[in-house]
Amino acid sequence: MSTATTDQLVILPELANAVWDVLVDCAHASNHEWQREAFVNYATGRTEISEYRFQGALGFGGKVRIGSEWQVTCYSEDANVRREAIIKRTNQALAELKASQQ
Numbered sequence: 001m002s003t004a005t006t007d008q009l010v011i012l013p014e015l016a017n018a019v020w021d022v023l024v025d026c027a028h029a030s031n032h033e034w035q036r037e038a039f040v041n042y043a044t045g046r047t048e049i050s051e052y053r054f055q056g057a058l059g060f061g062g063k064v065r066i067g068s069e070w071q072v073t074c075y076s077e078d079a080n081v082r083r084e085a086i087i088k089r090t091n092q093a094l095a096e097l098k099a100s101q102q
Contacts, residue, residue, distance in 0.1 A: 010043075010044060010045035011043050011044060011066065012044065013040055013044055015043075015097075015101060016039065016040040016042075016043035016044055017036065017040060018097055019039075019043060019064070019066065019070070019094065019097065020036050020039050020040070022090065022093045022094055022097060023039075023054055023056065023064060023072070023090065024056075025093070026086065026089050026090035026093050027054070027056045027057050027058055027062065027072055027086055027087075027090045028056040028057040028086075029054040029055070029056040029062075030054070030055075030056065035054070038052075039052055039054065039064075042066075043066050050065065050067075051063045051064065051065045052064050052065075052066075054072075057082075057083065057086050058072065058073075058074035058078070058083055058086060058087065059074055059075070059078045059083070060075070060078070061073075061074045061075030061078050062074050064094075070091075070094040070095065070097070070098050071091050071094065072087055072090045072091060072094070073087065074087065
């Protein structure tokens with residue numbers, strides 16, 4: 001890991017790819033290479049956005065934030081039991097990945 005920029009934590013490309021793998025595996029983010037590259041640009045600080053919308057199984061509002069907490073969320077109006085389970089599983093996997101880096 002590296003330095004913080006606003007609420008976003010800048011991470012190395014290898015770790016950004018590992019985060020994307022979690023999003024693909026747990027939250028069914030697209031595995032298209034251009035989307036992975038866009039996420040890596042976000043996570044490595046090459047863009048100035050505070051969250052990355054990956055959609056996947058969380059619908060249009062499915063997004064991830066890489067800051068002091070690594071977490072996925074979705075729009076509250078899109079939340080349901082299935083999506084809450086996906087969010088819980090994905091956030092747990094992200095927490096485990098983050099802990100393995102410290």
